[in-house]
Amino acid sequence: MRGQGGAPRIGGSIMRVALALLVMYAGLAGGLTYWQVVQAQELTEAPGNPLTLAASRTEPRGRILDSRGTVLARNIEGEDGLPRREYSFLATTPIIGYKSVRFGATGLESTYDAEMVGLGRSSPAERLLRKFRSDPYDPQDLVLSIDARLQGRAFDLLGGDRGAVVAIEPATGRVLAMVSAPTFNANLIVDPARAEAAFAQLNEDPPEASRLLNRATQGRYTPGSVFKIVTAIAAVGSGAVDADTVYEEQPAAEEDGLRVEGFRIRDGHHTFTGNEALNFVEATEVSCNIYFALAGLATGEDDLFEWSRRLGFGSRIPFELPTAPSFVSGGTQAEDGFDDSVELASAAYGQGETFVTPLQMALVAQAVANDGQLMKPKLVDELRAESGSVRTLSPESLSRVTSASQAALIQEAMQAAVEGEFGEDFAGAAKVPGVPTAGKSGTAELGGEGEPHSWFIGFAPVEEPQIAVAVIVERAGFGRERAVPLAGQLMETYLDLAE
Amino acid sequence: MTASRAWRVRPRLRPRELGLLIVVAATLFCGWVSLASTEAGELALGEPVVLLVYLGLLALLHFSFVLAGRRMDEVLLPAVGLLGGLSLLLMARLPQGLVVQSFAGRELGLGPLQLLWLSVALVLLGTLAIVVRSDGWLRYYKYSWAAAGVALLLMVFVLGEETNGARLSVSLGPLTGQPSELLKIILVVFLAGYLADNRPLLARTSTNLGPIALPPVPYLLPMVAMWGIALSIVIVQRDLGAALLFFSVFLSLLYIATQRVSFVILGVLLFLAGGAVLYNLFDHVQDRVDIWLDPFADAQDTGFQLVRALYAFGRGGILGTGLGAGLPSVGNNLAIPLLHTDFAFASLAEELGLLGGLAILALYLVIAQRGLRIAASAADDFRGLLAAGLTLVIVIQAAIIIGGNAKLVPLTGITLPFVSYGGSSLIANAIIVGLLLALSDQGVEPPPPRRASRRERASDRARQIGGRIEEALS
Numbered sequence: 021m022r023g024q025g026g027a028p029r030i031g032g033s034i035m036r037v038a039l040a041l042l043v044m045y046a047g048l049a050g051g052l053t054y055w056q057v058v059q060a061q062e063l064t065e066a067p068g069n070p071l072t073l074a075a076s077r078t079e080p081r082g083r084i085l086d087s088r089g090t091v092l093a094r095n096i097e098g099e100d101g102l103p104r105r106e107y108s109f110l111a112t113t114p115i116i117g118y119k120s121v122r123f124g125a126t127g128l129e130s131t132y133d134a135e136m137v138g139l140g141r142s143s144p145a146e147r148l149l150r151k152f153r154s155d156p157y158d159p160q161d162l163v164l165s166i167d168a169r170l171q172g173r174a175f176d177l178l179g180g181d182r183g184a185v186v187a188i189e190p191a192t193g194r195v196l197a198m199v200s201a202p203t204f205n206a207n208l209i210v211d212p213a214r215a216e217a218a219f220a221q222l223n224e225d226p227p228e229a230s231r232l233l234n235r236a237t238q239g240r241y242t243p244g245s246v247f248k249i250v251t252a253i254a255a256v257g258s259g260a261v262d263a264d265t266v267y268e269e270q271p272a273a274e275e276d277g278l279r280v281e282g283f284r285i286r287d288g289h290h291t292f293t294g295n296e297a298l299n300f301v302e303a304t305e306v307s308c309n310i311y312f313a314l315a316g317l318a319t320g321e322d323d324l325f326e327w328s329r330r331l332g333f334g335s336r337i338p339f340e341l342p343t344a345p346s347f348v349s350g351g352t353q354a355e356d357g358f359d360d361s362v363e364l365a366s367a368a369y370g371q372g373e374t375f376v377t378p379l380q381m382a383l384v385a386q387a388v389a390n391d392g393q394l395m396k397p398k399l400v401d402e403l404r405a406e407s408g409s410v411r412t413l414s415p416e417s418l419s420r421v422t423s424a425s426q427a428a429l430i431q432e433a434m435q436a437a438v439e440g441e442f443g444e445d446f447a448g449a450a451k452v453p454g455v456p457t458a459g460k461s462g463t464a465e466l467g468g469e470g471e472p473h474s475w476f477i478g479f480a481p482v483e484e485p486q487i488a489v490a491v492i493v494e495r496a497g498f499g500r501e502r503a504v505p506l507a508g509q510l511m512e513t514y515l516d517l518a519e
Numbered sequence: 520m521t522a523s524r525a526w527r528v529r530p531r532l533r534p535r536e537l538g539l540l541i542v543v544a545a546t547l548f549c550g551w552v553s554l555a556s557t558e559a560g561e562l563a564l565g566e567p568v569v570l571l572v573y574l575g576l577l578a579l580l581h582f583s584f585v586l587a588g589r590r591m592d593e594v595l596l597p598a599v600g601l602l603g604g605l606s607l608l609l610m611a612r613l614p615q616g617l618v619v620q621s622f623a624g625r626e627l628g629l630g631p632l633q634l635l636w637l638s639v640a641l642v643l644l645g646t647l648a649i650v651v652r653s654d655g656w657l658r659y660y661k662y663s664w665a666a667a668g669v670a671l672l673l674m675v676f677v678l679g680e681e682t683n684g685a686r687l688s689v690s691l692g693p694l695t696g697q698p699s700e701l702l703k704i705i706l707v708v709f710l711a712g713y714l715a716d717n718r719p720l721l722a723r724t725s726t727n728l729g730p731i732a733l734p735p736v737p738y739l740l741p742m743v744a745m746w747g748i749a750l751s752i753v754i755v756q757r758d759l760g761a762a763l764l765f766f767s768v769f770l771s772l773l774y775i776a777t778q779r780v781s782f783v784i785l786g787v788l789l790f791l792a793g794g795a796v797l798y799n800l801f802d803h804v805q806d807r808v809d810i811w812l813d814p815f816a817d818a819q820d821t822g823f824q825l826v827r828a829l830y831a832f833g834r835g836g837i838l839g840t841g842l843g844a845g846l847p848s849v850g851n852n853l854a855i856p857l858l859h860t861d862f863a864f865a866s867l868a869e870e871l872g873l874l875g876g877l878a879i880l881a882l883y884l885v886i887a888q889r890g891l892r893i894a895a896s897a898a899d900d901f902r903g904l905l906a907a908g909l910t911l912v913i914v915i916q917a918a919i920i921i922g923g924n925a926k927l928v929p930l931t932g933i934t935l936p937f938v939s940y941g942g943s944s945l946i947a948n949a950i951i952v953g954l955l956l957a958l959s960d961q962g963v964e965p966p967p968p969r970r971a972s973r974r975e976r977a978s979d980r981a982r983q984i985g986g987r988i989e990e991a992l993s
Contacts, residue, residue: 030903031895033775037907038891040771044918045880051925052880055832056873063833068826 065134080406081105082136082159084116084128086168087401092116093129098211105129105210109168111175114234115198115341115399118206122215127234128162128399131340135160135403160411163402165194173513174199177506182228183474183493184235186382187510190485192415193386193395196514198379200235228494237337238344240375241492244464245307245499246475247370249384250348251316252304252430254327257422260319263429266297267314278310283362285313285369304433304460305443309369316368321358324348324368330421331394332383338418339379340399346380349373371465381477382490388430389458389479389488392422434458435482447476449505452512456482459507461499471495476503480511487514531588533581539597540581544574547604550842554612557843569634573607576638580645587649592893592959598885599644599952602937603637603945605879609867610634610940612843613859618940629859629940636942640949647953654958658901661712668705671698672748676755699752699761700934700947703916704954706765707772707908714776715901720982722777746786750793757803760919760931766790767919768911775907776900811929824857828865828924839872859940861932865924879938880921886952887914893959906958909951 055063063069081103084093092112098104105119117127125133138157174185178201187197208218222231233239243250255261269278271294277284287309303311316324328334328348334355337343349363350356351373358364358372366372379397387394396416403411422430435458437443438450447461459478466472474496479488489507496502547570555565577600584591607630615628627635657664675698678689689698714721752762770786773779797804806821814822814829834840845866858866868876890910897903913936920939923930934944 030775030900030907033778034891034895034903034907037771037775037911038887041887041911041914041918042884045884048918048921048925048927049877049880051922051927052832052868052873052876055829055925056835056868056876057837059829060833060836063830066830069830069834 064139069134069139079137079157080159081119082138082161082404082406084136084162084164086164086166086171088167089163090168092164092166092168100212104212105206107206107210109172110203110205111171111199112166112168113203113206114200114236115164115166116206118209120210120215122212123209123219127341128164132160132162132400132403136162138406158405158407160403160405162400163404164399165189165192165196165401166198166399167196167514167517169517170197170510170514171199173197174510175201177509178493181493181496181502182235183491183496183503184239184378185489185491185506185510186236186378187487187489187514188382188386188395188397190386190389190479190488191395193397193418194401194415195397195399196487197510198236198399200233200239202229202231204231234341235492236378237339237341238377239492240344240346240377241473241475241494242371242464242466243374243376243381244370244462244473244475245309246381246384246460246462246477246490247367247374247376248304248307248312249388249430249434249460249477250328250331250333251312251319251324251368251370252300252433253331253384253388253422253426254324255315255319256300256426256429257327257330258319258323260323261300261315263300265315266299267311268297270297270303270308270310270314271295273310278313278365280313280317280362280365281360285309285365300429301433301436304430305436305440307437307446307461312369313365316365317361319368321364324364325355325357327421330419331387332380332418333376337377337379337383337397339397343379344377346376347374351375370462378490378492381475381492382488385459385477385479385488385490387421388427388434389485390427391424392420392427394418394421431458431482434460434478437461438478446500447478447504449500450476450478450508450511452480452508452515455480455511455515457508457511458482459504461504463498466495471497474499474502474504476507478507478511480515486518487511529588530586531590533585533591533593536581536584536593536596539594540577540600543577543597543601543604546601547574547608550605550608554608554842557841558612569607569611569630570604573604573634573637576641580641583645583649589649589957589960591648591956592889594885594889595952595956595959596644598882598889599937599949602879602882603641605867606863606938606940607633607637608842609863609938610859613866617859633940636940636945639942640945643946644949644953644956647950648956651954651957654902654905657708657905658712661709664705664712665709668702668709671702671705672752674698679756697941697943699756699758700943703761703764703768703912704909704947704950707768707905707912710769710772711901711904711908714772714904715899718776718900721773722779746789746793750797754797754801758932759804759807759929760916760923760933763919763931764912764916764933767915768908771911771915772904772908776904807929807931811926814926824862825926825930828862829926831862831865831869832925835869835872835876837873839868839870839875842870845870857932860934861920861930861939862924863935863939864921867938868924883914883917883936886910889959890914890955893955897958902958906955909955913948913951 081095083091083095086092091108093105093107093116095103096106107113107116107118115127117125117129119125119129119133124130129136136159138159170187174187174197178185178199181201183201185197185199186195188195204222205218208214225231252261274287277286298306298308298311325334325348333346333348336345347355348367349358349372358367363372367374383394383397394417396418398413398415400413402413435456438447438457438459447459450459450461451457457478457480459476462475464473464475472495474493475491476499477490479485489510491503491507491510493502493506551567551570552562552564555563558565577596580596584596610633611630613629615630617629618632619626619628620632621627622635675689689696746766748765750762752758752765766786770783773786774783798808809816810822810825814825816822831845834845864876864879867879871878887910890906890913894903894907894910897906916933917936919928919931920933920935922928934941936948937945
């Protein structure tokens with residue numbers, strides 16, 4: 021059918037334009053659905069959401085409780101008549117952070133901001149019901165896995181030294197205690213009258229104090245010998261090392277060092293083991309640098325990275341607080357591989373360009389204790405709404421690191437490192453009286469002047485472990501001087517409390 | 520056309536329109552009660568005068584149409600009425616100090632002002648729908664309209680005042696207006712006239728550029744001119760939205776007239792090429808695109824508005840917070856700057872939820888369906904193209920700003936037709952719907968086609984022969 025002048029009539033093309041419009045509007049509808057259904061929750065809970073900010077000024081805010089119901093943080097009425105936070109313990113500051121109208125939020129106060137204000141997840145039916153109420157908020161209390169008594173004990177044990185302690189329940193990844201010292205008084209930050217002075221004071225502190233830093237998740241340290249457990253996991257996991265593996269060149273090298281590409285790796289601690297080549301458990305017991313250097317070389321760069329990646333190295337550990345990634349090589353910037361075998365061998369016994377967070381090392385202990393299964397660390401067990409509804413946050417697995425039998429071999433080696441004839445000298449102080457205890461001490465040489473970092477990771481009891489710990493005390497000397505006894509007392513405290 | 524036929528008045532009932540308007544009135548009344556109750560904290564009516572005035576105006580329009588007795592479309596008015604009513608609900612609940620103007624010594628806030636503009640717009644809409652009985656004044660003066668359009672554009676270039684980084688408004692004495700709103704109507708009138716006249720020529724292939732078949736080169740000129748106008752609007756006026764709208768409407772009309780997909784592809788390529796150049800040359804274009812790609816990158820500054828809009832969408836969820844319970848009522852400051860103009864949709868989608876947002880989309884699709892139906896059943900090409908173009912202006916404009924709100928396309932500062940605050944926009948869109956209603960009256964006969972002059976016929980014949988020779992050669 022032809023219209024004027026021989027051109028086709030326009031009806032057909034109008035139809036096609038109408039179809040194009042329909043497609044365009046279907047796209048718009050899809051976009052709206054994406055934001056209003058798929059992304060709705062995430063957007064509502066975003067910390068920058070003005071609604072959350074506005075609500076935090078005037079609306080009630082949920083409390084933070086420890087695993088036994090002890091109040092760690094709650095709202096009080098300030099002198100200005102506005103609600104303000106009050107924190108019960110100094111020791112929990114690195115976990116809880118603060119919530120200030122003026123300075124924003126940190127720690128769990130930031131992570132669970134929306135939930136505590138009452139804008140967080142609730143069932144669709146509840147949300148519908150709340151639409152008919154004038155007050156749209158349903159503040160939720162956080163119930164943590166932290167035990168305030170253990171937390172306080174860990175803080176006291178550090179006794180004013182710089183350092184961090186992380187304790188995890190191996191089977192679930194629940195964090196039982198997480199301490200970073202020195203810390204700061206969050207009650208000053210949330211008080212409008214005193215916040216300025218408090219921040220000024222924090223700025224005057226010497227830089228190494230860094231009170232605002234949560235060392236447990238963001239402090240990165242040279243690991244020293246505790247990293248041998250990572251090497252052990254990679255070596256045993258990849259099959260490069262088993263219970264009977266010995267290195268014939270090891271005893272001779274004890275005398276004048278192991279040559280790797282002309283570089284000499286020395287071992288000062290255990291010439292007393294004599295001329296017999298050590299097996300894996302014995303080498304772990306005496307923390308043999310040369311054995312682990314050779315084991316690292318046998319494992320190879322690829323497998324060392326693969327198993328450390330399974331443990332969480334190389335990326336941020338998923339957690340409810342900000343975490344810094346730990347790196348096997350390349351320092352604090354990024355994993356960049358090893359330039360030569362010297363670097364690989366040095367890293368294998370913990371003196372390479374390796375930097376780890378205490379949380380990462382606690383997870384290494386957790387994975388070994390939990391038969392090779394790495395759990396996602398978690399701080400919040402439950403969200404309890406004012407309206408009575410409870411949301412439980414279940415444990416989650418992160419990765420299968422080794423098989424259970426491989427983990428058992430490493431457990432045996434770590435038990436020897438605490439309880440064995442020679443091991444006792446290094447880490448015997450970590451033993452919980454009457455309880456089989458496993459662990460590994462570490463002494464991180466930092467070069468230059470000053471004492472090394474004192475390290476320990478471990479768990480107890482060896483069978484059905486209840487607690488896995490990582491302890492670092494900065495510049496406090498050998499592992500056995502500071503971190504080892506601290507860990508022992510901490511684990512003992514926890515097992516006593518659990519009874 | 521005799522005067523007696525043009526102005527004969529025989530009332531004709533419009534039952535469908537009446538029914539739909541009753542639904543609209545009931546919906547708006549529910550909305551009003553809901554809003555007033557949320558604000559009062561108990562079941563309340565608030566001050567229903569504003570709503571009653573508006574509903575009364577809709578009723579007045581309906582009965583005027585009945586009395587006028589024309590066979591006009593019966594769905595457009597209720598659709599527009601509902602959109603305007605939603606706008607009124609929104610403006611009534613926003614902080615009234617957002618816009619303040621004094622009229623005759625009285626200070627009017629946002630809500631009353633919007634009611635005033637809506638009233639002016641509706642009266643204009645009704646007047647056009649009833650009075651326009653001939654399209655000759657549009658059809659035969661297309662070059663005069665084009666000249667007026669260019670003059671309007673120049674006026675903006677010379678006299679324009681900057682608001683929010685865009686040079687859009689022109690002040691004449693006490694009145695401030697945005698000429699680009701009128702420009703879009705003029706553009707459609709010109710294009711409909713031009714394309715209707717030159718359709719057969721444009722549809723014919725004469726130049727081949729690789730796989731793309733081009734029309735005879737002289738007829739490419741308007742395309743290039745449109746492209747130039749769109750680019751200059753972006754450069755001088757800094758109005759990305761208007762440029763996008765103009766060019767989309769132009770391409771759609773060109774396609775309707777010629778049915779040539781290659782033109783559309785060529786146009787899109789031209790637009791992309793122009794866009795790429797502008798992106799590299801102009802900061803404001805670059806900013807808009809960067810914000811669109813990642814508004815969270817600078818959520819406190821440049822990405823602020825969009826991030827806030829997305830929060831509003833998220834908070835609305837499926838069912839919405841309810842009228843009056845959205846963001847602006849929390850705290851003292853507006854949660855989204857320009858909530859009443861650029862982000863009117865985000866605000867409504869928060870309070871009415873996904874369902875409300877989809878309903879608003881559906882309302883624009885209803886307008887699209889009615890308008891394109893009027894176009895498809897038009898008596899001749901000019902009226903078809905005119906109706907289609909006018910419809911597309913509203914529907915594409917709505918899509919551009921809704922897409923901008925929802926981060927589907929870069930955000931641009933154009934209004935949501937019938938919903939955003941602003942006199943220019945309301946009046947321009949009312950003119951469009953008024954014309955559509957008038958065009959929908961099949962009772963108006965088109966003027967007889969002009970006889971082509973002898974010269975035109977000769978040249979036409981020559982071209983046909985030329986075409987045949989080309990066909991034979993290829």
